[in-house]
Amino acid sequence: MNIALIAHDMKKDMMIHFVTAYENILKNHKLFATGTTGKRIMEATELKVHRFQSGPLGGDQQIGAEIANNRMDVVIFLRDPLTPQPHEPDIQALIRLCDVRMIPVATNIATAEILIRSLERGDLQWRNYVKKN
Numbered sequence: 001m002n003i004a005l006i007a008h009d010m011k012k013d014m015m016i017h018f019v020t021a022y023e024n025i026l027k028n029h030k031l032f033a034t035g036t037t038g039k040r041i042m043e044a045t046e047l048k049v050h051r052f053q054s055g056p057l058g059g060d061q062q063i064g065a066e067i068a069n070n071r072m073d074v075v076i077f078l079r080d081p082l083t084p085q086p087h088e089p090d091i092q093a094l095i096r097l098c099d100v101r102m103i104p105v106a107t108n109i110a111t112a113e114i115l116i117r118s119l120e121r122g123d124l125q126w127r128n129y130v131k132k133n
């Protein structure tokens with residue numbers, strides 16, 4: 001499965017804890033991330049991550065394009081709801097596209113935990129059928 005990992009600055013440490021805790025699951029998938037999130041993940045783990053631009057420089061839009069092309073299967077986006085972001089429209093667009101394409105998306109750590117365990121259990125296998133057809 002193709003998994004997008006994105007975290008705002010205030011949530012980056014939490015993302016590192018998450019990917020470290022679930023490295024054994026994540027290593028079996030293709031990982032994508034916005035620039036700084038991807039850099040942090042690769043520094044902290046053995047995981048290989050395809051990095052797009054940093055979020056404020058267009059990374060959210062690049063991941064959005066992957067979603068629009070139905071190439072992203074899971075999105076874990078640890079958003080910071082308490083800090084204004086200069087690229088808020090890009091963030092909204094990315095999340096909107098998840099709803100358009102019915103892509104499982106977690107925007108906080110509690111849902112991210114549920115999603116990763118679902119992935120491990122095989123609950124998201126339907127994505128393979130959707131992509132084929």
Ligand SMILES: O=C(CO)COP(=O)(O)O
Pocket residue numbers: 006007008009033034035036037038053054055056059060091
């Ligand atoms: O801003 C982001 C998502 O909206 C994240 O971007 P970085 O991973 O480059 O910090």
